[in-house]
Amino acid sequence: MMRISSLSATYPNGFNAVKKADLKLSSGEILALVGESGSGKSTLIYASLGLLPKGSSVSGKVFFDDIEFFALPKEGQRKIRWKKVSLVLQGTMSSFTPVLTIKRQFLEAMEEHLSLTPGEAMAKAVELLEEVGLEGNFLARYPHEMSGGQKQRCAIAMALCCDPDYLLADEPTTALDVITQAEIMNLLKGIAKRRNMGILMVTHDLALASSTADEICVMYQGCTIETERSDIIIKSPKQPHTIALVRSLSMMEE
């Protein structure tokens, strides 16, 4: 289990973006972190991996199983990232290096963290691409030779390359059309089940969260205000903000 306990984060300019947030992510489950823009969703996940800009202050604790992340030295934290937990960034459109082939970018991550021979690494890369529904020959492509949906699949494959136990995905389907979005969601569900992996998905779309995630955590003004199983939270939301979110969506669907 990945557990965030009473985490607060303040940016160098003094903005307190996350206030005593709590979160539990179990293996094999998808947890959606839902909230409006500026509610602190992205900051929470970056802070939990020690990835906020220099000069930010973070307090609280983060556990990956029984390892306390902030108690580790820098090098130890670096090893946890990728191997224990990996991150799919927001805006995959621009998160690949445009001048390198996909193969080069895959191998870079694997050479750094796994001791594999080039042959083994290649075989593993092909295997991962197939797992996310792409053909192995995508390795020869440059990022601009792929569609948005293909890049997103590729980013997910790369995040899986060190077989982490947890995957954090920041808005994995913004800028994708609804059909591709549905395919990516089904892909994430399959991965969670097959690998018994805990997936934390950040999204502003409560409808998307409720149709994909097992559990939903709602954030508002930096606080985690309500966490509940998806089917329950949409039927009987408790906090006023969650009630408002559910109501405005039901109005659209009516």
Next chain:
Amino acid sequence: MTEEVASVESLTLTFDKIDAPALADVSFCLNEGESLALVGESGSGKTSLLRLLLGLLRPTRGKVRLFGQPLDDVGGEELRRIRRKCSYIPQDPFGGLPPTLSPLQAVVEPLIVTRPNLKYEGTNKAKELLSDLGIEEALWNRKLVQGFSGGQRQRIMLARALITDPKLLLADEPTSMQDVSTRMDLINLLKVYLKNGMSMIFVTHDLLLAKAMTLRGIVLYRGRMCETGPTHLLLRDPLHPYTKALVSALPKLGKPIEVKVKRRPLPVGFKGCPYLALCPYGFDRCKDLPPMKQLSDARSVACFMGDTSQGT
């Protein structure tokens, strides 16, 4: 008597060096006070269609008429005069606003460019629009380059489009970066203008939003019309397999997403049904182009499965 605001006829647009047309054989007509949704995924030709309507692109074949005036034989001052009755909200809120202006200046600008004497009234109206759209007063005079979010920029672009009281609004995904609560502010404001006689073409890939905003819709796939009809029927009873996929892929509260598509690569220069690239059915006949079949006054569909929507 309702007047025609915009119409296109067999509109086709081909870009150099690209084999498949960006738009092929698109026809529709929009009357005063009407709203029309253009629905489809990226690359389906929605944005190109808006640019053709404004005369920013010239069609390879076919006709565009704005306010009864064919665009192929106007240019210069005459074209600008027609365009002044229209407002266009581009898709990208980061490239679509002048960075050196403040929200207030950016919103007034389109009005006082043509009518400098309206500066005072314009400024008041801009303030009203900005507060209707939830842009706080503290932000009105800050330069746009100084960190406005995509959602805020979209709301500023909408205010900028509405300040001239356009006869026709062309809106390209105007709410894509909004949270649910602010999205309702945009929708409600647009509805007020529609009630007062504005016409609108609303580009989106979200059928739910299309239903909330418009009465009629056209579903486009790779530049061709798949299906047209009242938006509530497109959503409730879709006929074309692409419209069906769009409806089933929409995330709905508490329901798992199920989407039935089958991706298959089409040969270069394929002349048949473009949706064969995704269609879960796909018959031998689909190697030919299915014609647009009119099913009733309001509905047409281009699919060999057609009105029965039964497989063979």
